Structures are given as C-alpha cells and as structure tokens.
Amino acid sequence: MGIFAYKDEDALGQVASVDTATVIVEVNDIEQLKRLQVNRLAVLQSSKPGQHLIGLITQVTRKRQQPTANTEEESEELNLCKISLIGSLLDRDGLKINVFRRTLESLPEIDANCFALEGEFLTAFMRVVSQAVGDASSFAIGKYTLDENAIAFLNGNKLFQRHAFIGGSTGSGKSWTTAKIIEKVADLASANAIVFDLHGEYSPLVGKGISHFKVAGPADVVAKKTLQDGVIYLPYWLLSYEALVALFVDRSDQNAPNQAMLMSREVNNSKTAYLVAGDHKELLADFTIDSPVPFSLDTLLASLEAINNEMVPGAKAGSEKMGEFNGKLSRMISRLENKISDRRLGFLFQGGADTLHFDWLSHLAAAIFGSTAEKGGGGVKIIDFSEVPSDVLPLIVSLVARLAFAIQQWTPSDLRHPVALLCDEAHLYIPNRSDADASDDISISIFERIAKEGRKYGVSLLVISQRPSEVNKTMLSQCSNFISMRLTNADDQAVIKKLLPDSLGSFSDILPTLDTGEALIVGDASLLPSRIRVDEPLVKPNGGTVDFWTDWQGPVADKRIGTAILNWRKQSIQ
Numbered sequence: 001m002g003i004f005a006y007k008d009e010d011a012l013g014q015v016a017s018v019d020t021a022t023v024i025v026e027v028n029d030i031e032q033l034k035r036l037q038v039n040r041l042a043v044l045q046s047s048k049p050g051q052h053l054i055g056l057i058t059q060v061t062r063k064r065q066q067p068t069a070n071t072e073e074e075s076e077e078l079n080l081c082k083i084s085l086i087g088s089l090l091d092r093d094g095l096k097i098n099v100f101r102r103t104l105e106s107l108p109e110i111d112a113n114c115f116a117l118e119g120e121f122l123t124a125f126m127r128v129v130s131q132a133v134g135d136a137s138s139f140a141i142g143k144y145t146l147d148e149n150a151i152a153f154l155n156g157n158k159l160f161q162r163h164a165f166i167g168g169s170t171g172s173g174k175s176w177t178t179a180k181i182i183e184k185v186a187d188l189a190s191a192n193a194i195v196f197d198l199h200g201e202y203s204p205l206v207g208k209g210i211s212h213f214k215v216a217g218p219a220d221v222v223a224k225k226t227l228q229d230g231v232i233y234l235p236y237w238l239l240s241y242e243a244l245v246a247l248f249v250d251r252s253d254q255n256a257p258n259q260a261m262l263m264s265r266e267v268n269n270s271k272t273a274y275l276v277a278g279d280h281k282e283l284l285a286d287f288t289i290d291s292p293v294p295f296s297l298d299t300l301l302a303s304l305e306a307i308n309n310e311m312v313p314g315a316k317a318g319s320e321k322m323g324e325f326n327g328k329l330s331r332m333i334s335r336l337e338n339k340i341s342d343r344r345l346g347f348l349f350q351g352g353a354d355t356l357h358f359d360w361l362s363h364l365a366a367a368i369f370g371s372t373a374e375k376g377g378g379g380v381k382i383i384d385f386s387e388v389p390s391d392v393l394p395l396i397v398s399l400v401a402r403l404a405f406a407i408q409q410w411t412p413s414d415l416r417h418p419v420a421l422l423c424d425e426a427h428l429y430i431p432n433r434s435d436a437d438a439s440d441d442i443s444i445s446i447f448e449r450i451a452k453e454g455r456k457y458g459v460s461l462l463v464i465s466q467r468p469s470e471v472n473k474t475m476l477s478q479c480s481n482f483i484s485m486r487l488t489n490a491d492d493q494a495v496i497k498k499l500l501p502d503s504l505g506s507f508s509d510i511l512p513t514l515d516t517g518e519a520l521i522v523g524d525a526s527l528l529p530s531r532i533r534v535d536e537p538l539v540k541p542n543g544g545t546v547d548f549w550t551d552w553q554g555p556v557a558d559k560r561i562g563t564a565i566l567n568w569r570k571q572s573i574q
Contacts, residue, residue, distance in 0.1 A: 002091035003098055003124040004043055004052050004115070011113040012036075013081065015044065018107055021086075023055060025114040027079040032116070036060045039510060039531070041117035041125070041146065042083050044108045050091040053108055054100070054117070054125075055083035056529070083114070086529060089128070098128045100527055126150030129528050139184045141177075142534040145518065152521075152532040156184075159525035160420050160460035163451060163478050167468045167496065168485025173517035177483060178422065178464055179205060179537040182380050185420070186210045191379025192371035193420040194404060196397055198428065200386040200573075201541045211378025213368060215396065217387030219570055221346035226354070227367055232383070233351035234399055236297070238361070241267070241289045242445075243395055246438040248336050255328040262325065263332070266303045270295035278358055292406075294356045297340060297349070304329055304336075344389045347396075368400075369407055371417055386573075391439070394429035398443035405450050408457040418458035421450070426463045427470040435470070444472055451478035468495040481523030486514040501529075 012032055017024035023044065027033045036057060044053040059082035085104055093099040108114075117125060126147040138153040168174035178195075179202065185191050186209030195202060203212065214220070216231045225231040239247065244267065245260045253259065271293045275283055287293055308330060310323030340349045354360060372379030388396050404419055423430065430447045431440055450459055451474065463479060465471050469491040476499060487493045497508045500522055510520060510531065517536065522529045567573050 002050070002052070002089075003128065004089070004121060006043070006113070006115045006121075008113060010115060012042065012116050013079075013114050015108045015110055015112045015114060016080070018110065021084060021104060023083045023085060023108060023114075025081040025083060027081050030062075030079065033060065033062060033079045033081070035118075036081060036116065041122070042081070043089075043115045043117050043121070044083070044085075045112040045114075046088065046106045047109050047112075048106045051106060052089045053085055053104065053106070054087045054089055054528075055085045058082050058084050081114070087527070089125070100125075100129050102527055123147050123149060133527055140535070141180060141184075141521075142519075142532045145531040145533055148533070152526075152530060154521070154525040155527075156525075158523075159481050160418070160462070161455060162480035162524050163454075163461045164463070164481035164483065164523070164525070165468070165476060165479040166462065166464045166483045166485070167487065167492070168466060168519075169488045169492070170466055171516065172466075172485035172487075172514065173519070173534060174464065174466060174485050175201060175541045176517065176537055177485065177519060177534045178202075178424065178462075179539070179541045180534055181462070182210070182382075182422070183537050183539075186378070186380045188372075188379060190371045190417070192369070192417055193380045193422060194368065194400070195380060195382040195422040196400070196424055197382050197384050198386065198393070198397075198425045199542075200384050201424070202382050203384065204539050204542060205382065205537075206539070209372055209379045210382065211380070212382050212384065214384040214386075215388050216347040216351070218343045218346055221343070221350050224352065227363060232364065232368065233347050233355050234396060235294070235351050235355040235360075236348050237271075237294045237356075238292055238399060238403065239395075240402065240442070242442050243399065243439075246395065246442055247339065247392070249332055250335060251438060253331050255331070258325060258328055259332045262304070262307060262329065264289055266300055266307075267295065269303065270299045273299060280358065292361055294358065294360070296356070297336075301333065301336065304333055308333060345392070347388070365403070365407055369404055369419060371419075390428075394443035395439040397423075397429045398446040401450060402446045405446070405454065405457065405459050408454075408459050411457075416458050418460065420460040420462060422462045422464065423447075424464045426465045426475070427467045430463070430472045430475055431470055432472055448472065448474050451475050468492045471495075479523075481525045482521070484508075484511060484514075484520045484522075485518070486516070487511045 013025045013027040015023055016026040038057055038060060040057050042055045042057055044055060046053050061080040063078045087100055087102045088105050090099045090101065091097065126144050127150055130151045130153050133153040133155045137157045138155050140151045141154050142152045144150045144152050166174055166177055182195060182205060185193050186207065191209055213230050213232050216225065216233050220231045241264060245263060248263065249256050249259045268289050271287065272284065274293060274295045275281065307325050308327060310326055311320040312323045314321040339345055368381050368383065383400065385393065385397060401421055404421060408416060408419060429443045433444060436444055451461055454460060463471060463475055468476065476495065482496065482499065484496050487496065493511050496511060500508050514520065518531065518533050521532050
C-alpha cells in the first residue's frame with residue numbers, strides 16, 4: 001500500500017499551471033500558505049494511477065487582486081506556490097513497493113491536488129528514500145534536516161564513480177565531513193584510497209584501515225628515515241619529461257628550447273646506461289623518457305657539462321672553436337646543482353642509494369597504492385605534504401596522482417582494483433589555468449586527464465576546497481556529486497549554483513545560511529537533493545576552529561616561542 005493516504009480535504013491547493021518540470025499551485029487556505037516554506041517538499045497527484053510526484057517548493061506568493069473601477073466587489077487574494085518537480089514515488093514497481101525514482105514518468109494534470117509533505121508522511125517518505133539506497137553500495141552520512149529520524153544514505157558506487165566535490169568556507173565542517181567519509185571507507189575490507197593532506201590536518205585519524213605517510217622533510221633526510229618509518233621519497237626519475245623541464249629549465253632563458261631538447265636527449269642516454277649496467281636489456285627497445293626508469297644525476301650532470309664546454313675543430317688546422325651549445329647550458333646546470341643541494345627538496349634528490357634500485361618503485365607502489373586486502377595495512381593512506389615547499393607543491397602532489405593513474409592504466413582490466421584520490425585544499429594545486437604557472441600547468445593537465453578518463457581505469461577524484469571559485473573549472477564540471485557546506489563568498493556561491501540543476505530553483509540560496517556540519521547534497525549519489533546534517537566523525541581532524549576567547553583566558557604553554565623557532569629552523573615539527 002502507498003504511503004501517501006491523503007484525503008482531498010487535506011489538499012494544499014490545485015495545479016493551475018504546468019511547464020515542463022515546474023508547476024504553479026493555487027493555494028486555497030491562507031493558513032496553509034503561511035505554513036509553507038521555500039525548499040520544503042510537496043506531493044502532487046500524477047496523471048498515472050499508483051504514482052505521486054515529488055516537488056521542491058521554490059516560491060510562495062500572496063497577491064491581492066484589486067477590483068475593477070466598475071465593480072463594488074472586495075479585493076481578492078491569489079495565493080500561489082511554485083514547485084520544481086524532482087522525482088516520482090511509485091506505489092509498486094514489480095515486487096517492490098514504495099519506490100522513489102529521480103525521473104518524471106508523468107506530469108500532473110490541471111486541477112490535480114497538491115499536498116504539503118510534512119508530519120508522518122514526511123517521516124515515511126524519508127524512510128523510503130533512505131531504504132532505497134540502504135544496500136551494500138551505500139553508507140550513512142548523517143540525518144536529513146527535514147526529518148532527523150530519517151538516515152541520509154549516499155550511494156558509494158555513484159559517489160566515487162562519477163567524481164565528487166566537497167566545498168565549504170572555513171569552519172563550515174568541511175574537514176569533518178571528509179573525515180567521516182575516510183572513516184566509512186576505512187571500514188571496508190578492501191578499501192583503496194589516498195588522501196592528499198597538505199597541512200597534517202588528518203594526522204589524528206588512526207585505527208584499522210588507516211595508515212599514515214609523510215613526504216620526507218629535511219630532518220627525515222638527516223635521520224635517514226625510510227618507508228618502514230612511514231616516510232616516502234619521490235625521486236626525480238619519477239618525474240615526467242614536462243615536469244623535469246619545469247623544474248630545471250628557466251623558460252625566460254633565451255636558450256630554453258635548446259636546454260629542453262638536450263635535457264630530453266641526455267636523460268634518455270642516462271636511462272639507457274642504467275638499463276645496460278643493470279642487465280635490463282629487455283626494456284631497451286620500448287622505454288621512453290616518461291618511463292619510470294632510474295638514472296644517475298652524476299651521469300646526467302657530467303654529460304651536460306661536457307656539452308656546455310665542448311670545443312670542436314676550427315677552420316684552420318689545429319685550431320678549435322666553441323661547440324654549437326658551448327656556454328648555452330650554464331644557467332640550467334647551475335639551476336640543477338642548486339636544486340640537488342636544496343635541503344627542502346631532499347625527498348627528490350637525497351633519498352640515498354636505495355631509491356636508485358630497480359625494484360624500489362614496486363615497494364613504494366605497494367605501500368601507498370595497495371589496498372587493505374593486499375598488504376594487511378591501511379586501506380586509506382593519508383599522505384602528509386606539509387613539509388613540501390609551496391613552489392613545487394603542485395608538481396609533487398600531481399606526481400603522486402600521476403603514479404596512481406599510471407598504475408591503474410597499465411594494469412590489465414581483470415586485475416584492476418579501484419582507487420580514490422581525496423584532494424584536500426585542491427585550489428592550491430589544481431587552480432584555474434588563467435592563474436597557473438609552469439608547475440601548476442603540469443598539475444592541472446594530470447588532474448584534468450584523471451577527471452576525464454579516470455572512470456575507465458578505476459580512478460576516482462574527491463575534490464575538496466574552501467574556494468570553489470579558484471578550483472579548475474574543468475575539474476568541477478566533471479564532478480557529478482556535490483556536498484556543499486556553508487559558503488559565504490559570493491564568487492564561490494556562484495560557482496556552485498552554476499553547477500547545480502536548474503530544477504532546484506532557489507534551493508542553492510541556502511548555501512550562506514547552512515549551520516556548521518550541515519550540507520546541501522546534490523548528485524547521482526543521492527536520490528533526493530537534500531539538506532543533511534553530517535554525522536560527526538569518531539575522531540575529528542586538526543582543522544577544528546580555535547576557541548580564541550576561551551584560550552585567551554587559560555594558561556599559556558611553556559617554551560612555546562622557543563619550540564616554534566627551533567622547529568622553524570629545522571623545518572620540521574616533531
């Protein structure tokens with residue numbers, strides 16, 4: 001039996017106008033009109049028996065019609081309610097009863113009854129929606145604001161298959177929503193997700209299914225910490241050709257084209273020498289400059305120095321003249337030497353002899369890209385990038401993303417296991433192209449490719465940012481799910497509104513008024529565009545808002561300033 005056992009006398013009003021998915025209802029009772037609220041739900045009779053249409057109230061109007069000058073009638077009221085249709089509730093679908101679908105299989109007829117969805121009917125409907133996705137593919141993320149007794153489920157398959165965006169201003173609950181998703185993913189038997197943690201914000205999240213890694217900082221290099229200590233190195237030979245050029249070649253140099261060309265040739269020669277020396281001759285015919293093959297920087301520098309100082313026979317017998325590229329590589333060589341000696345970049349250049357072993361990449365990949373089932377550790381790998389210099393941050397974050405994509409791409413489809421990339425503070429390394437420099441441009445290209453092609457290879461993106469207006473537009477356009485927390489900036493609100501379906505009308509206008517931990521969830525993962533209060537995670541991240549007034553009334557930690565200065569000098573927080 002259907003859940004909507006409405007009586008005609010309970011009708012809010014009758015349909016006066018139908019336009020595609022928008023319906024105008026004339027409300028009979030002024031008291032009922034007063035109770036209506038924008039963004040609440042309504043039920044309309046369908047032209048098909050056994051169906052009801054569900055709509056979102058987008059406008060409530062009370063209008064007085066003035067009598068004409070030739071009549072003595074009193075003024076009349078025209079009370080109207082504008083509704084955007086968002087789905088259908090079927091009393092029966094095969095063997096199933098009370099099935100909600102996000103499709104419109106029919107439209108209401110003129111004079112069809114409309115009912116406010118509230119009270120026990122609202123509770124029953126929310127339970128139908130919850131149960132509709134309450135299967136093995138779903139997870140509970142919180143409670144509906146409309147009915148706190150109804151659990152809000154998201155479809156986990158659709159959330160990650162079609163990419164997702166989480167956005168919200170500082171203090172809106174964005175980090176704890178992310179932490180809740182991490183918590184849920186970590187509970188799965190064969191989870192496989194990587195979190196790009198730029199500020200060490202998610203370090204408190206521990207437990208079964210969660211493991212932590214840190215990109216090596218200066219102190220880690222000195223202490224010779226390794227992968228077994230949770231410290232990872234990302235050696236230079238993992239970089240693509242474009243990334244190597246961006247790192248070592250100054251584009252403003254008039255010799256930049258020659259430098260880039262010679263860099264390509266000599267890196268290829270160095271990789272060839274490594275493969276020959278290691279007796280890996282089976283790769284010689286197939287590898288390219290982008291293949292992850294180790295090579296010696298000493299060998300590369302020596303060859304570049306030789307080219308830069310090359311002298312060739314002159315026109316006269318016994319004379320010499322400068323070679324074609326003599327002196328044209330000086331700036332690139334100096335730049336390369338400076339990068340190698342820069343302690344901030346120890347994770348690239350100072351990983352030790354182990355990072356030049358041929359099988360080193362296999363160990364790294366197994367640690368940070370393997371799932372719980374494969375390695376018995378954390379299915380969610382949180383990678384701390386907090387000690388990576390900001391000028392190379394986009395290059396390094398995108399390097400990890402590129403490795404994940406490449407491993408998926410080169411894995412046979414029958415052996416592929418999906419991986420999700422949770423991109424926290426995405427605006428820092430996936431900005432708009434108009435704001436991008438050379439390293440940003442490489443990062444953008446990698447993430448755009450994952451956004452467009454990742455689904456085919458089982459790579460998902462969950463883009464997280466407090467500034468949607470600064471995140472690459474192509475990235476956002478590829479997201480089919482939006483979890484929008486409170487947004488106070490008009491530019492950020494405008495970005496989200498443009499990406500939401502037109503049928504939601506003014507639903508997106510609630511973005512600046514959402515409470516902490518409250519979200520507007522729209523997309524393929526949610527059957528119903530919903531205002532949801534997200535459950536607090538068991539362990540909150542470090543991104544919580546500081547209680548200034550309370551802290552200013554308490555004691556101050558001893559040695560606070562001295563500890564900060566020492567850590568600053570060491571470039572490490574231990």
